Amino acid sequence: MNYHELAQAIVEQVGGIKNITQLVNCATRLRMNFKDESLVDLEELKKINGVLGAVKKSGQYQIIIGTDVANVCNEIKGMGLEELTQPSQKKGGIIDTLMDIFASIFTPIIPAITAAGMIKAILVICVLLGMQKESQVYIVLSFIADAGFYxxxxxxxxxxxxxxxxxxxxxxxxxxxxxxxxxxxxxxxxxxxxxxxxxxxxxxxxxxxxxxxxxxxxxxxxxxxxxxxxxxxxxxxxxxxxxxxxxxxxxxxxxxxxxxxxxxxxxxxxxxxxxxVSWLVPTLMGAFMPLLVLTGMHWSFLPVLMTSYTTYGYEAVMGPGSLVSNVCQGSAALCVSIKTKNKELKQLASSAGITALMGITEPAMYGVTIKFKKILLSVMIGGGVGGFYAGLMGVVRYTSGTPGLLSLPIFIGENPMNVVHALIACAIGFVVTFVLTWFYGFEEPVGTLDQAETKEAEADKKESFMKKIVITSPVKGKKVNISKINDETFAKEIIGKGIAVESVDGRVVAPFDGTVATVFRTKHVIGLRSEEGVELLIHIGIDTVELDGKFFTPHVQDGDTIKKGDLLLEFDKKAIEEAGYETIIPVLVTNTSAYLEIVASEEGYVEIGETLLTIL
Known part of the structure; x- marks a missing residue:
């Protein structure tokens, strides 16, 4: 990889070196803020050879490079980027702003914390091998390690x-x-x-x-x-x-x-x-870590992790679950590399699988997991099962570091069984994910990786075309392809397939006869279930959860029976937009896997009651 050429290509697509107000890197990503965000072209960034992905989350633009990210970051800094101490002036929601602050504050110090923790791990191993704690070598190394925390x-x-x-x-x-x-x-x-x-x-x-x-x-x-x-x-x-x-x-x-x-x-x-409930947090982290990483939400836990390290000398919030999750990403990718006959996918999956086992999951996540949604579910199940075992056994992480097989020393501490249970949890997650991916999660792609439907699935679609379910629009406005949504979770169809509508009047009505499954506490999300069993999620706006219900007026509640055309919710479109939030409405079929295909109608204007989605 030519780091200089890659850095130049990235700078060109972000509006030049003078448009960058902040640049840091973590283990795999460049994290950038800009003076003028209109100059940044995310789609072109994704096309650059050497860039694994690009997203805007947590108040930052994140450009995924992989383990070479530090070299690319240094190349960009070498182009004349000055070390800035001025805060970003951009507007954003409270959660995005806080996560941006946490990421920018804690990312630069992680190497120091990691070094301190690794030295402590080395000292534990030395003591197990016979070194006396009173020895001068131990004393010197001990105060060196303590300095990183004190x-x-x-x-x-x-x-x-x-x-x-x-x-x-x-x-x-x-x-x-x-x-x-x-x-x-x-x-x-x-x-x-x-x-x-x-x-x-x-x-x-x-x-x-x-x-x-x-x-x-x-x-x-x-x-x-x-x-x-x-x-x-x-x-x-x-x-x-x-x-x-x-x-x-x-x-x-x-x-x-x-x-x-x-x-x-x-x-x-x-x-x-x-x-x-020692099992709860590692189970949830093991299961949902891929989604946290995709959305950038994992940065919100940094203050908790650092407080735990400095209070107890270890943390059990993210480390055990993320270790298992990373191994599960590797397991799924390796399973695909063994099972697939597609040469392009086999090469990608084998390389990404090994990298994920070492702790760097972005190649596996963006190259394999997200493209095959059942594999993502397999990874989440495997991560949850392995995380559950880790929680039951009280596995902890003694210092910061990207969890993977190469960084297992960060799980070595006073309790010699901690790292053993961590390995067992990884083995459980690996096996569960591999089996689920092999028998449930993988369908051989036809042609290129983007053609993910098999010939058999195509035949089934034609045969069952007459058994279609039509979902009408609950909103009046302009239809937008779901891939254009400024939210990776929706755009990648992780929650489910669907379409988005830009409302013109702030009204949401029932698109079918059925029941209200849930009205989210913050009133910006409504879940519905049709009489045919279609589970539909209507999400008003992007990141509007931060408004905590302000500007939303629901007219139904959990468990209500609804008829097509019933008014479900009203929202103040103008006030929400003035608060700095997008009001586009993703409409998603959350039980997508129960159907052969979800076909969205073409972009254009739509009235309430007109066809929005066709389910086969």
């Missing part, structure tokens, strides 16, 4: 400042104040401490996460205030002095304790789940 507030201060748009070195000074030996001595002594008559809570901030993020958030406002009130002749020294003198006391008196309480609360919830 000085976490300083590292987070720098990355937070770069994301939120304030001076990273002043932010590091705030973090240093929280860890200063004089303060830690006062904490150890326990004697009451006051500043200008106000009590200072004595808390050990070593390895803490939330307090420093709150501190830098405050600093973004204080620094702008200090800049405004400082006269130009003395601004050079007055601005940073005012910033520190205002921020650090407020953090010590208010925000630090608040962040500590939040961290304690997160740790309590995590501890409660591990103690009472």
């Amino acid at each position: 000085f976490l507030p300083i590292m987070l201060a720098i990355s937070s400042a770069k994301k939120l748009g304030c001076n990273p070195y002043l932010a590091a000074m705030v973090g240093g104040a929280l860890l200063h030996p004089s303060f830690t001595k006062l904490v150890t002594a326990g004697d009451p401490l006051f500043f200008l008559g106000m009590p200072v809570k004595l808390i050990n901030y070593g390895s803490s996460v939330i307090p420093i993020i709150l501190a830098v958030w405050l600093m973004t406002y204080v620094e702008r205030f200090a800049d405004k009130v400082s006269p130009k002749p003395v601004k050079f020294f007055l601005k940073p002095t005012l910033t520190i003198l205002i921020v650090v006391p407020i953090v010590l008196i208010v925000l630090g304790p608040l962040g500590s309480y939040i961290g304690t609360g997160i740790a309590f919830v995590t501890d409660f789940l591990n103690a009472r």
